[in-house]
Amino acid sequence: MYDGTPRPSSPSPARTRPRRRAPRAVAVALALSVALLAGCGSPERAAGDRKAAAPSGAGFPVTIDNCGTRTTYDRPPSRVVTIHQHPAELMLALGLKDRMVGTAFPDSAVLPPLRKDFEAVPELAEKEPSFETVLEAEPDFVYGGYGSAFADNEGRSRKAFADAGIDTYLNREYCGKKQVSMQDTYDEIRTIGAVFGVRDRADRLVADLRGRIARTAEAVKGAPAVPVFVYDSGDKSAFTAGGKSLGTEIIRLAGGRNVFADLDEVFGDASWEQVVARRPEVIAIYDYAGAGSVEQKKRFLLSQPALADVPAVKNKRFVVLPLTATLVGVRPPYAVEDLARGLHPERFR
Numbered sequence: 001m002y003d004g005t006p007r008p009s010s011p012s013p014a015r016t017r018p019r020r021r022a023p024r025a026v027a028v029a030l031a032l033s034v035a036l037l038a039g040c041g042s043p044e045r046a047a048g049d050r051k052a053a054a055p056s057g058a059g060f061p062v063t064i065d066n067c068g069t070r071t072t073y074d075r076p077p078s079r080v081v082t083i084h085q086h087p088a089e090l091m092l093a094l095g096l097k098d099r100m101v102g103t104a105f106p107d108s109a110v111l112p113p114l115r116k117d118f119e120a121v122p123e124l125a126e127k128e129p130s131f132e133t134v135l136e137a138e139p140d141f142v143y144g145g146y147g148s149a150f151a152d153n154e155g156r157s158r159k160a161f162a163d164a165g166i167d168t169y170l171n172r173e174y175c176g177k178k179q180v181s182m183q184d185t186y187d188e189i190r191t192i193g194a195v196f197g198v199r200d201r202a203d204r205l206v207a208d209l210r211g212r213i214a215r216t217a218e219a220v221k222g223a224p225a226v227p228v229f230v231y232d233s234g235d236k237s238a239f240t241a242g243g244k245s246l247g248t249e250i251i252r253l254a255g256g257r258n259v260f261a262d263l264d265e266v267f268g269d270a271s272w273e274q275v276v277a278r279r280p281e282v283i284a285i286y287d288y289a290g291a292g293s294v295e296q297k298k299r300f301l302l303s304q305p306a307l308a309d310v311p312a313v314k315n316k317r318f319v320v321l322p323l324t325a326t327l328v329g330v331r332p333p334y335a336v337e338d339l340a341r342g343l344h345p346e347r348f349r
Contacts, residue, residue: 010280059303062194068173069158071167076143076196081124081134083147084328085110086172090192091143092117093330094201098288103136104129105145107288108322110329131155141167143192145327148175173246173328180246180266184328185209209333213253219347220255226343228256228278229312232323233291235300237269247284247326254340255347256282276310283312284345288323319343 019065023341056078081102082088082268088103102124110118125157128148134156142161143172144150158168172188173180185205193202228251230241241247242263251258259278260270283301287294298318307313319342341348 016207033052040227058093059194059197059199061188063197064191067170069168074194077167079139080141080143081137082143083128085144085147085332086327088118088121089114089187089331090329093205094193094196094198096196097121099140099196107290108324111334118155118231128154128156130151131160135164136184139166142171145170171328179244179329182246182332188328205330209330210225212333213336216340218251220340220344223255223344225255225257226282227257227259227278227280228282228284229278230284231274231297231301232267232286234269237271238275239267240270241270243264245320246332250332250335250339253336254343256339256343272306276306279311281311282317282319284319284321285337286323286326287320294320
């Protein structure tokens with residue numbers, strides 16, 4: 001199953017932001033790493049001392065089961081590194097900028113209301129940072145967006161962080177889920193709200209996002225469902241969103257119908273012959289650093305003789321969605337509205 005990790009490509013505009021190091025000196029961080037590796041002071045003991053000294057109240061302690069890792073928090077984390085963009089945006093949407101000491105791997109334009117705060121967070125790396133780079137920021141919590149955030153073969157396993165006295169959390173979409181839904185976005189927000197002691201903020205954010213979807217649903221109510229093909233990438237075949245993806249629910253809520261909703265996966269491959277046979281009227285292009293630019297994808301689709309009579313291609317009806325807008329986080333309700341405007345423009349005039 002596709003794990004959502006963007007594929008290598010030339011840098012996108014989202015990555016032209018100057019790289020900023022974490023505020024701590026590299027020498028201090030290296031000294032910390034050496035101390036941990038040499039066993040000079042047990043990381044487990046340090047973590048235990050930190051938790052023992054934590055204040056009670058405000059909903060603490062709170063125990064979270066995340067992808068098979070059970071963690072009890074006696075107080076909110078205070079120094080957070082996020083790996084991948086959607087966890088960073090979720091943190092910022094909850095008003096937790098002051099807890100963030102670093103982020104990494106931006107893969108699309110940041111949600112406009114969050115852009116200023118995002119720019120203020122130190123960027124540790126253009127892609128996934130090394131374990132040592134994360135340690136330099138001296139976090140007590142690392143929040144990963146894709147499974148690759150905690151890649152064991154790159155030395156960033158959750159166990160490695162635990163051994164260093166650092167708690168971790170992985171976006172629930174990558175806990176091996178077989179079906180991803182909008183409810184997962186709400187559950188993710190509320191879980192992070194609990195970890196950071198801001199449950200009220202989380203509830204307000206969920207209510208706001210639900211309201212955004214409800215307003216869009218009302219706008220497209222009664223409109224015929226538009227057949228939509230999701231083009232993520234691929235040339236020999238089409239890599240697309242299947243019926244178990246959040247993208248399929250986004251399409252439905254926007255007043256559309258995923259022509260590959262019968263693909264029994266979150267993501268999967270479809271033949272171009274199938275695309276032609278299903279005659280989508282709109283193509284939703286997923287935009288992210290790793291599979292070519294949006295313009296390259298459009299040129300490819302428009303240049304294929306076999307696709308010339310597909311209504312979406314013939315009429316050049318493309319809607320661009322950042323990949324981050326289709327992942328569990330704060331973006332999917334915005335994606336519903338953006339897609340709805342592309343499917344049913346007459347309803348938003």
